[in-house]
Amino acid sequence: MGTKINPDYCKGCHICIMICPRKVYEHNKSLSNSGYPVPVVAHPESCIDFNKGPSDKKKCALCVLTCPEHAIDWAYEDN
Ligand code: SF4
Ligand code: SF4
Structure with missing residues (x-):
């Protein structure tokens, strides 16, 4: 639920925190x-x-779309 960060991809730029x-x-x-x-x-x-x-359309997704390392993904109950 919500979002998750893949620590193997993240470079710690902190854009997600700011945005x-x-x-x-x-x-x-x-x-x-x-x-x-x-x-x-x-x-x-x-x-x-x-x-x-x-399969639901997202209203925000700012962090998922702007992370330069593609490290943020959606977190669902089964992943
Ligand atoms: S925007 Fe992406 S690369 Fe930058 S800190 Fe957040 S998760 Fe890590
Ligand atoms: S930027 Fe938007 S999609 Fe990403 S965690 Fe914040 S509210 Fe959720």
């Missing part, structure tokens, strides 16, 4: 295995598209 209108993402105190400050999906339930299913 999300609902403050879903927060800075992480620790680094990923690759050494990047991958943000935390701190408030997934605040996402505008939190209750959307895989």
Whole structure:
């Protein structure tokens, strides 16, 4: 539900933290295995598209579309 970040792709640019209108993402105190400050999906339930299913049209998707590393994807119950 909401969104998830793939830590293998994220380079820690923090665009998602700055762009999300609902403050879903927060800075992480620790680094990923690759050494990047991958943000935390701190408030997934605040996402505008939190209750959307895989085939539902999304209203926001700003973070998914703007992440330069394509590291953000939708999180559903079965993935
Ligand atoms: S925008 Fe993408 S690459 Fe940048 S911090 Fe967020 S998830 Fe990582
Ligand atoms: S889809 Fe929009 S509201 Fe949801 S986490 Fe991404 S930028 Fe924030």
